Amino acid sequence: SKEAYDDVCKTYESSVEKMIFLQTRETLHKETAIIVTSGAEGWIRFWSMHHEGGLLGQFNSSHRLGESVLAMITDSNDQFLFTCENMGYSRLLY
Helix, strand or coil: CHHHHHHHHHHHCCCEEEEEECCCCCCCCCCCCCEEEEEHHHEEEEEECCCCCEEEEEEECCCCCCCCEEEEEECCCCCCEEEEECCCCEEEEC
8 A cells, every 4th residue: 555655665765866955944943944855755854954853754745656756946935845756746835
C-alpha cells in the first residue's frame, strides 16, 4: 500500500535532490524552518539550522509512487511553496 511504502521511505530514504533557503525566516530559532528540501520519492522536508533544531516536518508531495520533485520555489514572503514533479504535476502549498 502507499501508506506502507511511505513509512519505509520516511525512515530510510533521505537523499536530497533540491534545496531552497527561506530568506524571510528568523535563522536562530530552533523551531523555525529556514531550509526546505525535496528528495527521492517526492518527500518535502523542513529543517531548522539551529544547533538544537534539525528536521521539523515532512510530507510526501508526489501523486504516484516513485515520482520526485524536480523544482521548488517560494513567493517573496516565503508563505507559499510551489513544486513541480517529474510527471508534470504541480502543487501550490501554504
